[in-house]
Amino acid sequence: QKEVEQNSGPLSVPEGAIASLNCTYSDRGSQSFFWYRQYSGKSPELIMFIYSNGDKEDGRFTAQLNKASQYVSLLIRDSQPSDSATYLCAARTGGGNKLTFGTGTQLKVEL
């Protein structure tokens, strides 16, 4: 079973702090990784993707990938209350476009 694991949370951080969301995956063949944000009652929306080991930055968001440790993380700098949502990690394996999703981590940014 190819799995993507996330801590369900909730993860609570104060406004302005760095939120760190983590994800591990079991399939070493996984090639690319995606972070989606999902507000309550809404559909997932893509934040960013990462293919290569190391860091990838996009505004306040940084994705980190460590293939040796099978670990992906998402850092959110200067967290805002509007960042409060569930964050889904997904991994693609093989040549097709199927993604395996984690169950998500709920983030709460408190004033």
Add this chain to the structure above:
Amino acid sequence: DVKVTQSSRYLVKRTGEKVFLECVQDMDHENMFWYRQDPGLGLRLIYFSYDVKMKEKGDIPEGYSVSREKKERFSLILESASTNQTSMYLCASAGDKETQYFGPGTRLLVL
């Protein structure tokens, strides 16, 4: 911008009814997907399609079928709705860049 639309936001059906959920994308994407999302279980893939008239089973295809007669349209069919099919249904599409874009979702209640 990619736009994925779903035929209904909310649906209420009776046990045993045949239910059609429709998804349309406007980006000429080859790949389309149907997921269901349940609390604590995350996103689970029901069926996907990588071309017109092509379909493949996902992780939980039982009780569902799909149809893709045109590239932009992917339908999910519940042949005989049951209460355990009460869920949020999400459609997604992806081009050759593999990023999946989601529709707004259909919340289905089977009574």
